[in-house]
Amino acid sequence: xxxxxxxxxxxxxxxxxxxxxxxxxxxxxxxxxxxxxxxxxxxxxxxxxxxxxxxxxxxxxxxxxxxxxxxxxxxxxxxxxxxxxxxxxxxxxxxxxxxxxxxxxxxxxxxxxxxxxxxxxxxxxxxxxxxxxxxxxxxxxxxxxxxxxxxxxxxxxxxxxxxxxxxxxxxxxxxxxxxxxxxxxxxxxxxxxxxxxxxxxxxxxxxxxxxxxxxxxxxxxxxxxxxxxxxxxxxxxxxxxxxxxxxxx
Numbered sequence: 001x002x003x004x005x006x007x008x009x010x011x012x013x014x015x016x017x018x019x020x021x022x023x024x025x026x027x028x029x030x031x032x033x034x035x036x037x038x039x040x041x042x043x044x045x046x047x048x049x050x051x052x053x054x055x056x057x058x059x060x061x062x063x064x065x066x067x068x069x070x071x072x073x074x075x076x077x078x079x080x081x082x083x084x085x086x087x088x089x090x091x092x093x094x095x096x097x098x099x100x101x102x103x104x105x106x107x108x109x110x111x112x113x114x115x116x117x118x119x120x121x122x123x124x125x126x127x128x129x130x131x132x133x134x135x136x137x138x139x140x141x142x143x144x145x146x147x148x149x150x151x152x153x154x155x156x157x158x159x160x161x162x163x164x165x166x167x168x169x170x171x172x173x174x175x176x177x178x179x180x181x182x183x184x185x186x187x188x189x190x191x192x193x194x195x196x197x198x199x200x201x202x203x204x205x206x207x208x209x210x211x212x213x214x215x216x217x218x219x220x221x222x223x224x225x226x227x228x229x230x231x232x233x234x235x236x237x238x239x240x241x242x243x244x245x246x247x248x249x
Contacts, residue, residue, distance in 0.1 A: 009138075039090070042092025159188075184236065
């Protein structure tokens with residue numbers, strides 16, 4: 001069974017491209033006999049495509065009127081159906097609404113299902129002031145598309161809670177447990193150590209494997225980033241969704 005992992009969120013600046021890089025790295029590390037193809041459809045901030053080690057293809061899906069260019073996106077969908085292996089597609093905030101409309105109008109989710117391609121949508125939820133907008137994006141995703149939804153809780157901007165309830169206790173989440181199949185926690189960490197190390201790694205668009213031998217990272221930053229990697233890898237390997245995996249030492 002082939003897979004498509006689509007990273008979407010209508011709120012910008014919440015870590016979508018970082019999550020896309022984590023997913024791509026994890027899938028490549030744990031599926032060495034299966035090709036993992038990466039695509040960046042963000043016309044404003046094509047951050048995902050800057051990860052040279054991931055060999056990301058840029059797909060311009062907007063026309064001059066800021067609408068989905070059906071010809072370009074048709075081509076991507078056909079590639080996802082006809083190609084082999086696993087695809088990771090990062091989509092930008094600017095194209096979130098037109099992408100949802102395109103997928104609904106053209107029944108892309110049904111096409112993928114009929115073609116025996118599993119569709120996973122990864123939605124990033126940030127805490128703090130961005131939380132409400134992020135939850136709105138998740139709501140539109142769950143309501144508009146038939147897919148397995150994986151929610152990434154990014155606590156970097158604050159704890160994700162509502163009226164004293166954690167994310168798993170939100171009524172919307174409980175009502176859609178059939179679709180929201182997994183949550184992954186991006187835990188808050190010391191901003192002076194872990195925070196600066198992660199920021200440096202992302203600003204240089206490096207993968208975890210690359211920093212292991214990179215001259216700009218000394219022993220302790222490498223150790224802290226290894227902890228971050230093992231935390232995320234461990235969460236992804238806990239159940240059948242990412243059952244191919246285990247922690248990479």
